[in-house]
Amino acid sequence: MYSNMKITINGNIREFRHESMTADELVVELKLIGKRFAIERNGEIMPKSLFKQFIVNDGDHLEIVGAVGGG
């Protein structure tokens, strides 16, 4: 029986119907494919090249950022 996992993404708690998932799977869930972004997990950068291996766990804190206009 799977329990839902809760991840804090950009300050908001999100629930997923998995116990854990790879960063690759998370990117699909969040509909981020084709966008330019970078992810930090619990204060550490998650390199794009390792998305297939990186496991996101219940309770993780993620920051997902992009480039916006600024001076």
Place this chain on the structure above:
Amino acid sequence: MDKDDLIIAGRPFQSRLLVGTGKYCDFKETRSAIDKSGSQIVTVAIRRTNIGQNKNEQSLIDFLPPKDFTYLPNTAGCYSADDAIRTLYLARELLDGHNLVKLEVLGDPKTLYPNVVETLKAAAVLIKDGFDVMVYTSDDPIIAKKLEDIGCCAIMPLASLIGSGMGILNPWNLEIIIDTLSVPVIVDAGVGTASDAAIAMELGCDGVLMNTAIAAARDPIMMAGAMKKAIEAGREAFLAGRMSKKLYSASPSSPLSGLIK
């Protein structure tokens, strides 16, 4: 004029005008103004991305392809060395390893005055980790020199407060900084109109970085063109070497002989 490139961390640029991408009414206007300015280096901010956003929502990067411009991710809004460092690690990952960055650590939300203590701390860590750091700082010549000494690739003192449009308030300090440093000195923040940019260049600055002066003009695109000309005019005047000032002694421009009697 041939071959008067601005060299930053070994990268040559033909334009000495660096521009921000904030405060425009839409991305189309951002792009038009930047094209008109002739700028090759554009600053961007790093912010939380919208999750589950509309698939067709436009992004800045669609309008300013990183292959056509040199991105300068900044740390605007950071008030500690740690926040600035985290932001630039994210920026490097976001921009596929791009390591040329603008470091700014602010000290006060009202004045946005730089916190030079935290700035020095962050710069040291980032440089050790392989970043080419262009650094926003106060117009304090001693701090500017320290930032150069620890390895910053460009020193960017303010002309006046960010977004104030007050122009160059202390040309004397800027001159000391320009005279003392070997790396490029780029005035960052406070320019209000074209003459401010020209004065910065006439003082011998290597470039000027601005955002609000263009974006908040009534016609940003026309102002972008004015800034391009001001930067070029100021640079040429600096290279040409201005005449010396003569207090209390006029010198006629026309011959004294051959006057009709």
